[in-house]
Amino acid sequence: MDESALDHEMFxxxxxELTSFCYRMLGSVADADDAVQETYIRxxxxxxxxxxxxxxxTWIYRIASNVCIDKLRQAKRRALPVDxxxxxxxxxxxxxxxxxSSWVWPAPDFAFDPEQAxxxxxxxxxxxxxxxxxxxxRQRAVLILKDVFEWPSRQIAETLGMTQAAVNSAxxxxxxTLGRAExxxxxxxxxxxxPDHELLSRYVEAFERFDIPALVxxxxxxxxxxxxxxxxxxxxxxxxxxxxxxxxxxxxxSRFLPTTANGGYPAFAQYVPGEDPSVLVPxxxxxxxxxxxxxxxxxxxxxxxxxxxxxxxxQLER
Numbered sequence: 001m002d003e004s005a006l007d008h009e010m011f012x013x014x015x016x017e018l019t020s021f022c023y024r025m026l027g028s029v030a031d032a033d034d035a036v037q038e039t040y041i042r043x044x045x046x047x048x049x050x051x052x053x054x055x056x057x058t059w060i061y062r063i064a065s066n067v068c069i070d071k072l073r074q075a076k077r078r079a080l081p082v083d084x085x086x087x088x089x090x091x092x093x094x095x096x097x098x099x100x101s102s103w104v105w106p107a108p109d110f111a112f113d114p115e116q117a118x119x120x121x122x123x124x125x126x127x128x129x130x131x132x133x134x135x136x137x138r139q140r141a142v143l144i145l146k147d148v149f150e151w152p153s154r155q156i157a158e159t160l161g162m163t164q165a166a167v168n169s170a171x172x173x174x175x176x177t178l179g180r181a182e183x184x185x186x187x188x189x190x191x192x193x194x195p196d197h198e199l200l201s202r203y204v205e206a207f208e209r210f211d212i213p214a215l216v217x218x219x220x221x222x223x224x225x226x227x228x229x230x231x232x233x234x235x236x237x238x239x240x241x242x243x244x245x246x247x248x249x250x251x252x253x254s255r256f257l258p259t260t261a262n263g264g265y266p267a268f269a270q271y272v273p274g275e276d277p278s279v280l281v282p283x284x285x286x287x288x289x290x291x292x293x294x295x296x297x298x299x300x301x302x303x304x305x306x307x308x309x310x311x312x313x314x315q316l317e318r
Contacts, residue, residue: 091234
């Protein structure tokens with residue numbers, strides 16, 4: 001095997017882990033994929049100049065970090081609707097949207113070492129990814145490499161072009177910032193060790209029948225639903241009931257396919273009736289947060305482009 005083939009094989013093995021790093025940095029799996037592709041191009045172009053002053057992995061991560069930092073310098077902070085706006089006061093069909101670049105989006109599972117994946121699962125939760133976006137760029141990179149990937153400070157310093165003292169200082173500041181942050185999404189976070197699969201099944205069944213009373217009964221009294229890219233989100237059983245009644249025309253006849261998101265948490269891909277009466281088309285990916293036998297938060301990410309990245313079909317036969 002020649003050197004270039006060996007390097008390509010090494011990069012492919014590193015790719016899932018690298019994508020998960022870029023996703024935590026950028027808050028979007030599409031941007032993470034682009035960052036990893038750009039990293040590969042820079043590695044390929046720069047291989048002849050690599051002088052073995054650090055490990056190949058550290059060198060590749062240095063390039064990936066620089067790609068992410070470059071992207072983030074030109075970007076506004078991504079967030080979740082519940083962290084940007086208060087719940088809707090008047091319940092109407094949602095109209096106002098923000099650009100795709102405004103939102104933290106869910107990610108499919110990254111296929112790397114299962115033991116590492118289990119350790120890192122909590123740090124892939126949407127609320128944690130949203131929390132990371134509140135940090136300055138270099139502090140974000142330091143915290144991910146230290147607290148998620150468990151790298152030594154020396155290796156982080158070499159990767160990010162910092163001194164070890166600067167790494168340790170940035171880590172302290174990042175941890176302090178996260179400790180002070182008060183994001184509403186944290187309150188609505190997935191805190192149960194195991195998802196309530198029975199409750200999730202009842203949610204899918206009620207939604208597919210579009211039985212509004214049965215659907216609303218599954219929610220906590222202050223349960224809520226958010227729908228990026230729509231800025232509006234809804235809280236409380238009465239408001240949810242009114243909202244579902246308003247959107248019946250669009251959602252009735254939906255079907256769900258099970259999938260997983262953000263560290264293996266159950267999610268559901270919603271397909272809705274399209275212009276062709278013989279098929280259903282992609283609409284949103286539902287990430288359902290449950291606590292104590294009730295639904296606390298449904299995050300319905302309305303973004304059809306996500307479906308192919310999740311390995312989901314382009315349409316369903318009716």
